[in-house]
Amino acid sequence: MANAQFNPKLVNILKDILLRLHDGKPQETVKEDFDKHLNQVSAVEILLIVQELKNGGHGITSDDVVKLFSIYKQLYGLAINEWHVPDSNHEGHPVQILIAENKEFQSILDQMNGQIELLEKSSQWVQEEEVIEKLKEDVSQLGQLNRHYNRKEKLIFPILERYGQITPTRIMWEGDDRIRILYKNVKRKIENIQAIEIASVKQSYQIFQSKMTDMMFDEESILLPIVLNIFNEDDWLAIAREGDTFGYCFIDPQKEWERSVSVEDECNKEIDNATTKHIKIGGGYLTVQEANSILNNLPVEITFIDKNGIFKYFNERVASSDMMFVRTPISIGRNVANCHPPKSLKKVMRLVQDLKSKKRSSESMWFKKKDQYIHITYKGVFDEDGEYLGILEYVQDIRPFFELPREAKR
Known part of the structure; x- marks a missing residue:
């Protein structure tokens, strides 16, 4: 699939439409231009361009993207950011795990927001010790975001790159790293909250919360629709099998998702036959199985x-x-x-x-x-x-x- 984000004409057209939506221009005029210029462009291409524009410093927000999605649905009768793939609703499927983790993240962010507001209104720290302890506990829980981002960066991104989509992964990885830095700053301030102005804590937290919430939107409304349209079942199986390597956040998938009928047996037979053949290597001869065992030991x-x-x-x-x-x-x-x-x-x-x-x-x-x-x-x-x-x-x-x-x- 072509890298649509490098098509200057499409980028400029979509950028103009999003900026007009951002400025509150009438949606009817925007809708006409969208249908005129983009009705033959695939949903995936549009999503790729939207991701680049949204993260390109143009002032385009998640709200502007939601408006664009609404126009798309009005014009063509289907949601641009919804794809239905067999088994993707299974609770052990990587898609469902990512979404479930985001719900937990959002819940904790909301709790912390309320706790910080409560502390801002209070002038006596002693009376709020319970709130402070809960706030510290919640910010510690958010540290699990590294597992979430690592699975995305090390399992989803490599497969997306195989399909020729490299720019989207770099954009999102940069966003992940910014959030990691912001999180460390917030965690440090909350752990020392009684020695820091609450206004400073609140400001740092709001910046972090905004970026993390925005990333969850990008994951569910841009990244997942793209990969659900591109990836095949083998890709999702590979991701599911390696998920434990990086761990999960808050949840432990009780039902493992796997293919109902295995197609690997014949491939494994061919590999087994090849491993018994001797090859000259170094100063002697080894079978592939022997060489592999040596390297692994x-x-x-x-x-x-x-x-x-x-x-x-x-x-x-x-x-x-x-x-x-x-x-x-x-x-x-x-x-x-x-x-x-x-x-x-x-x-x-x-x-x-x-x-x-x-x-x-x-x-x-x-x-x-x-x-x-x-x-x-x-x-x-x-x-x-x-x-x-x-x-x-x-x-x-x-x-x-x-x-x-x-x-x-x-």
Whole structure:
């Protein structure tokens, strides 16, 4: 599917219509222009353009988009942001999980709004200790937004990119990162609320609440209609299977959604036959099964990005949810530039270029994660003729090395 958001004519027409709606122009005149210029444009193309315009600093709001959706329904008799896909109403389907989590988020945001208003009216903190404790509890609960956004970024976005839609994922990921920053600021202020002016707390909270509410609108009214129209059942199954890797917010899906009839058995038979064949590798011979088992038993997490920047391989020494750096099969085939948040893209691409050009042979770094000391190395890989093959990343917990006995064990 073409990237409709890069069609300047459609973008300008829709931008003009949305700005007129924003300025309160009569909907009848707007409706005429919409039907004249956009009646042959698919709903998905319109949604893609709307997402870009809404996040492009033009002053277009969710309310303006709702007005546009209303005009679309008046003209064509169906809602532009509603798609009906078999099983998508199943409570274990990724769509239903995302919507259920958003309802819980909205409920907590509403509660916090009332709590902050109550504190604003009170002049005696001592009398409001119960409200303060509940506010701190609620803001802590909102920290689960990272699970929600991670599932979206690491499971939905890679598949959307396979269908040629890269810009929408970058726009939404940038929005997620802004919300993460705003959340940390709000949480810090609420945890120290008795030492901070309530007006400052309220201002920070309202900015955060507005952005998060807006993101929920974008997810349900723009992102979901797009992917429900584009994704097939295999795509949704892949997302459902990997959901546990990142965890869920507030809910634990009791009914797992899966395909009623499996079509994987024949594929698995072909794979099983291939794994028994010996191939020359290194200084000897291994079957694919043996090579795979060896790689999965190494005490490091390995990732390989090929010469074209495509995420091609990772070993599976532990379940994805237990990895130091979470990797899932859904990300295989994704461009390395899209595997990282927009804010770190420049650093990532500079490292890739340096390793490819041999400006750097490798790059290592480490950080502490709970009781682990995570050590990461990135290394350029070249063949015997010096041709660039890609980048190897290996990650390990080096804490056990700190605990080695002084005397050598022979």
